[in-house]
Amino acid sequence: MNVSDKIYIAGHNGMVGSAILRKLQQEGYRNIVCRSSAQLDLRNQHAVTNFFKEEKPQFVFVAAAKVGGIVANNTYRATFLYDNLMIQNNIIHASYENGVEKLLFLGSSCIYPKLAPQPLKETYLLTGELEPTNEPYAIAKIAGIKMCDAYRSQYGCNFISAMPTNLYGTNDNYNLETSHVLPALIRKFHEAKLADSAEVVLWGSGTPLREFLHADDLAAASYFLMQHYNAPGFINVGYGEDLSIKDLALMISKIVGYSGKLVQDTTKPDGTPRKLMDSTTLFALGWKPVIDLETGIRKTYEEFKNIYPALNSKETAQL
16 A cells, blocks of 8 residues: 555444554555445445445455444344444445455454364454354355455455454443443443442353453554465454453453452353453564554553543433
8 A cells, every 4th residue: 555545444433443543644644435324324235235336446445333331232233233234245246346456354253163273363264153242243254265365266366354352442332231351340430439349240250251352453454464475365453461350340340440349240141251362373474463462452541530420411311
């Protein structure tokens, strides 16, 4: 990519898309095309087709997706499958039709089998059953990988795929019904501190192991891959280390300054026992993350405190 090339970021208002936008702007890119979901419904094939015909982007980052944690994934199964399939199908096909030079499709570590060996190597895809609670989302993301490969094989498109580990950072979702575990814990402990609660109830046993990557690191990796990676299949983007959900909760409670008791509700699901990405391929290419977990959470918590009053007011107004 050259700084004058036209670049389209699908999902630029989300955590990942906004991080990619910031990264590109920092690198001097100014010819960036963005549309909010209100301006362009990516599930609408006709609208997406017209957008690509009019704008003719040369490079595309697919960071738009319907996302959420265990509750949202398991509750809105049809929505997660339909919306994500439509979004990625429309963007990938329109990119082919309009001669996009290169496209990066971003997925999720949930594409791997629930009981796959650890750490997760790219070759483990489709070698076992998926985690049931987020199977629809995972199937959509697997379809996206295969679609990029199919368009590469049949039409010669330079469409690549990257699968990031669990993400957090600026513009994360803090709604307790739809958020992932890290932002949910930040909010839970913050509200418990404000209310001087004696305890905070955490879902599951606390034993599952998770790896976390700051969205700014993913943005840096995405930029790196657009410049240096052109292979079929997909490449893992991870941090390289994991920790238990219980240890994550302890770290966040310390950062927030909550001193009450942590209680595990073992009647709630744990999800996959462990999800550590093997990012050997990416690291060997010359890229590695630079934001350690504690530093990243501290930065994220400061940002959360700034938006919390508005967040709380917005949710109250919707009741």
